Amino acid sequence: MIDLRSDTVTKPDDAMREAARDAAVGDDVYGEDPTVNELQNRVADILDTGAALLVPSGTMGNQVAVRTHAERGVISPDRIAATADAAHELGVPVHLDGARLFNAAVAHDVSAADYAEHVTTVMCCLSKGLGAPVGSMLAGPEPIIEEARHHRKLFGGGMRQAGIVAAPGLAALSNRGRLAEDHRRADRLAAGLDRVDGLAVEPPETNIVLVTTDRPAEQVLGRWRDGGVRASQFGEHTIRCCTHWDVTDDDVDGAIDAIRNAS
Numbered sequence: 001m002i003d004l005r006s007d008t009v010t011k012p013d014d015a016m017r018e019a020a021r022d023a024a025v026g027d028d029v030y031g032e033d034p035t036v037n038e039l040q041n042r043v044a045d046i047l048d049t050g051a052a053l054l055v056p057s058g059t060m061g062n063q064v065a066v067r068t069h070a071e072r073g074v075i076s077p078d079r080i081a082a083t084a085d086a087a088h089e090l091g092v093p094v095h096l097d098g099a100r101l102f103n104a105a106v107a108h109d110v111s112a113a114d115y116a117e118h119v120t121t122v123m124c125c126l127s128k129g130l131g132a133p134v135g136s137m138l139a140g141p142e143p144i145i146e147e148a149r150h151h152r153k154l155f156g157g158g159m160r161q162a163g164i165v166a167a168p169g170l171a172a173l174s175n176r177g178r179l180a181e182d183h184r185r186a187d188r189l190a191a192g193l194d195r196v197d198g199l200a201v202e203p204p205e206t207n208i209v210l211v212t213t214d215r216p217a218e219q220v221l222g223r224w225r226d227g228g229v230r231a232s233q234f235g236e237h238t239i240r241c242c243t244h245w246d247v248t249d250d251d252v253d254g255a256i257d258a259i260r261n262a263s
């Protein structure tokens with residue numbers, strides 16, 4: 001089965017499993033897990049934000065950021081649509097949901113820090129294209145991240161010997177360099193699928209390929225699945241295919257063939 005549902009379906013590789021086994025751990029709720037601290041420092045360096053906090057998921061990273069900012073300023077509903085610059089001018093903090101921040105940076109040929117510099121806080125996921133089994137990072141200036149640490153505990157996100165989670169996260173950071181491969185494969189997949197009758201595909205920007213179907217997406221997905229390809233329904237006539245490190249060049253070609261035969 002070639003699984004294109006999401007870049008979250010990846011299995012941790014040997015490097016991650018070994019890193020988890022060998023991780024030095026401590027109680028991270030007390031800030032005493034050396035592996036978590038190393039991961040947080042590393043991400044803060046990469047994004048040049050001053051500090052970062054490991055959270056169990058992207059959803060929690062966003063919630064913790066909103067809770068942290070909500071106590072710092074007034075965000076009225078009619079100002080939510082304002083741009084980041086206008087928000088800063090008003091003294092309103094801006095949070096960036098950067099679940100796939102590193103993919104975006106690769107796609108636009110800029111550093112992840114170039115994104116982080118415009119916002120107050122940024123959340124990025126280790127568990128998507130980077131392949132870690134668990135974890136997302138909330139990064140921002142040190143005093144804000146210190147407050148976020150408190151809110152993470154209030155939301156039930158305080159973990160104990162979290163080095164087990166942080167160690168594969170650190171190993172995952174070294175996968176940033178290979179995201180371009182996923183993007184190249186997504187391009188190849190998109191071009192191949194666009195030639196299949198009944199499907200239309202725009203060239204993707206990153207590792208996510210959106211396929212428009214002439215028949216209901218649910219029906220099309222069923223046929224793909226029978227042919228050995230899994231993907232996600234994204235709309236009534238839209239299917240999402242995601243390339244990731246468990247998808248090889250041969251898988252892309254195999255998926256195109258299987259989908260053509262299933263159409």
Ligand SMILES: Cc1ncc(COP(=O)(O)O)c(C=O)c1O
Pocket residue numbers: 056057058059060097099100125127136
């Ligand atoms: C843009 C975006 N933000 C947040 C999330 C939530 O991340 P998690 O599944 O780690 O909670 C996702 C998940 O796919 C996402 O795509």
